[in-house]
Amino acid sequence: MAAGAAPRPARRGGRREGGSNGPRREAAPGLVSVMESVEAVARTLLSFGRLSRGLPFGRAHGLSSRDPLLPLAPRSQENADPQRTAFLLRKQWTLYSVTPLYRFSNAHLRDYARLLSAFIAAEKQKGLAVEVGVELDIKVAVSSLPYLKGSDQDQAAILVQLSSRSPASPKNSEEKLIWSGWFCCVSGDNLSKNVPEDFTCLPLFLVNGAECYTSIVGSWFQKTFDCSFRRLAISPLILSWMAAMWTGCKVDKTASAMELVFSVPCLPQPLDISYAIHPEDAKALWDTVQKTPGEIIQEEVDVFMDCLYSHFHRHFRIHLSATKLVKVSTAIASAHCDGIIKFLQSQYLTGVLMLLTELAISQIE
């Protein structure tokens, strides 16, 4: 990795090598020498930790100051079965936060599926057309995913799938999955501790599929279990945390580039800036910034992002810190500020879900 990679003139999608940074604060002296030592060191997997409640989104006047040790990076799950979670990967999931469900029981999943399909059929009868054109026969399946949880106190994840079969096709033809949504709770002890009996805590809801089905399923759950759904948005501050945390995770295969997308405000025509960084350079940078493995503090995230911003400024004279970070893509997952996530590695799935559960709980409270 050369210390001074020549930048491409185009502003969009320029592939930057994040290694050659001018203003570096208390990090190691020369990045080139650090690179060699980093490759030699076998990085151990980062341990679990828990995000403290002092996340800065919620109240307008800021939160009470927490201790600066906000831990965690997702831990690699060696025991997770990649085949079972494969259907969750590489799909775009929209995030919602859900308040605790009243009188929800794992034993009655089939009944719920039946009731939900009756509800969907009734909605279609009412004329709230879910799809114009072909009349589809919608089948609902509700199942439990017991392996998606952080600790034993967590509720097992619940998966709802809507599949359709056109009535014209033969009876045993394959059903097409048209919508899926799943509730989950990974290490949500903070919420489940404080909630009375009869309530089930599944604060995170992920959806893939058409919005019309989402609203139908959502309204059924709201009516049946007296809960409420809200879109979970991710602030730029949290996105930069995710960028720093996920960069530090060890990935076996060749990782994809780390990409940050910024949206520039106050312009007559919207401008999006995409900043792509070679994953090894980004990881090397993060490794020099992070002092204690397994723990991340806000200052380290700030220094990491500042290095990237000042590198960009040096080449393009644009202050990225004045723009809004809207999307972060790393080898592990990609997150958008509108609350859209894509999982790319099954090893770190639980770790990312833990972070998202924490965000959902903060939004509920």
Next chain:
Amino acid sequence: MAELQPYNKLPALSCAVLLLVGSDGGLQQRLAEAILREKKNFKINIHLAASLPLPPERDHLRPRIDLVAFMIDIKSKYSLKNVEASLAYVDDSFFLGKVCFLVTGVGRVNYCSVEMNAIRNLGEVYCSPVLFCELEVEGSQVATAQRLLRMLEICAGHVPGVSALSFSSLMRNCADD
């Protein structure tokens, strides 16, 4: 002199001067206009600056500044850095009540790019009040303008018996004690 001094010039009669420092010119303009629309019984001069130090060429034309308000936009980390860099160019005696931090954009927490702890630390380190507002919203704009106006009146010495030094008691937080 490069530093902003509070008492190196004579005050004008029945006049108060406010300096707004911040990276977003549009917001500053709107706030300044809101302040000027308020009813007051003394003359006001509002100076807008993107950062400090102020250009030395026009220093002899500038009046004495009574209150400096640093504007930080919670959506832009750059504005916080700008303010931190500008603070070096303010003389120490300004921080006896003649400086305040105005944090705008707090209505939309999902756009938050600046950590709240950083801002609170800034207020504590510089012993100055931190005001939170949302200048995009009309009501908050008017309320902020009224607050700043009142603070300016006190800083300029137009309110008998109350001095700018009493602002430090505004910041005493019961939870901290």
